[in-house]
Amino acid sequence: MQPDPAARPTLLVAASTFPAEPGDGTPGFVLDLATALSDEYRIVVVAPMTKGARKHQRIGDVEVRRYTYFPSRWQDLADGAIVDNLRAKRARWVQVPFFFGAMATALGRERRRSRPDVALLHWIIPQGAVGRLVLGDLPRVVTTLGGDLYALRNPVLQAVKRAVIRNASSVTCMSTDMASELGKLGARPDQVHVVPMGVDLAPITAAVARESRVPGRVLFVGRLVEKKGAVVLLDALDRMAERPAEVVVVGDGPLRGALERRAGDGVTFLGARGKDDLASEYARASIALYPSVPAANGDRDGLPVALLEAMSAGCAIVASAVPGIVDVIRDGENGLLVPPGDAAALAAAVDRLLADPDLAERLGRAAAVTAAAHTVDAVADRYRGLLTAALRG
Helix, strand or coil, X not given: CCCCHHHCCEEEEECCCCCCCCCCCCCCHHHHHHHHHCCCCEEEEEEECCCXXXXXXXXXXXXXXXXXXXXXXXXXXXXXXHHHHHHHCHHHHHHHHHHHHHHHHHHHXXXXXXXXXXXXXXXXHHHHHHHHHHCCCCCEEEECCCHHHHCCCCHHHHHHHHHHHHHCCEEEECCHHHHHHHHHCCCCHHHEEECCCXXXXXXXXXXXXXXXXXXXXXXXXXXXXXXHCHHHHHHHHCCCCCCCCEEEEECCCCCHHHHHHHHHHHCEEEECCCHHHXXXXXXXXXXXXXXXXXXXXXXXXXXXXXXXXXXXXXXXXXXXXXXXXXXXXXXXXXXXXXXXXXXXXXXXXXXXXXXXXXXXXXXXXXXXXXXXXXXXXXXXXXXXXXXHHHHHC
């Protein structure tokens, strides 16, 4: 029996990536986690306005309040990944101070309105930094997802990160390498917890039951930015012994136009897809590629949720041997690992799987077993423990 909402503690969640509607193609990991936690907490999410979003809404048991930060005609800083948006269009830097100011106002207003008992702040910068300024002594758990930790390395921002970490009850991250980076910023070992974002299994399980896997269908899922390595995929296609039957790219981002021109007719670009459509893509794919590379600005992946989703669907995985990914993929056991940026090695790995469907099936089955430890429910259990500890001081 679910507790009386009035008796549940209130959890304030802040994030800069949040769907306008469930399944709209925006990464939904914050919403998934908030929904899973809503059995024990009254949840209020504070997020920036994005295209098609409403100022105030309820998504299931999750209350969402969004703030505007710039005239709507130009307001696009938070439509996707902020760091990548700034790189793609330098004029967006004008929006940054207004974004921070609007977030501070919104978080302060929500603290007074809903009187939360604890906060969960996704990203050290900006949410963790703004929360430290306006949330007072409210206990908080801070989550870093990669870009805020690996990039933004000038001395001032490094000092901001240290202050946010020092003030947090605990800090979660996606990989053991990220835990090491947090240690360099002064985080205590007992303060840092490796807790990747979880996979919503329901749509994937349903898709696997209704769809048929297509032999030779190769899938790439990820935002079309430098660190995801889509350029490496296109280079690898030219080096493969035989072109795959189908190559499908799911995702959007500032590099999409250049990638489509480079790919020609041999690759299908679907853009961003909602949960159900994306689950169908996983279920139809025989091979899923994650050729992550370090970006020029230092940004890199933690542990992509899309990788865990493809593993859950039983795809054979070929991925870069980079921190985060190597925490879950063991070469030859539940996937194949290749050096980051090595298009020839990526091509050879795909050739190997296309030539040996039995190997691809075996690796896919093992990947699904590994991914079972990273469901939304399993991840939510970890966060419940951290939030309870924060509440107890």
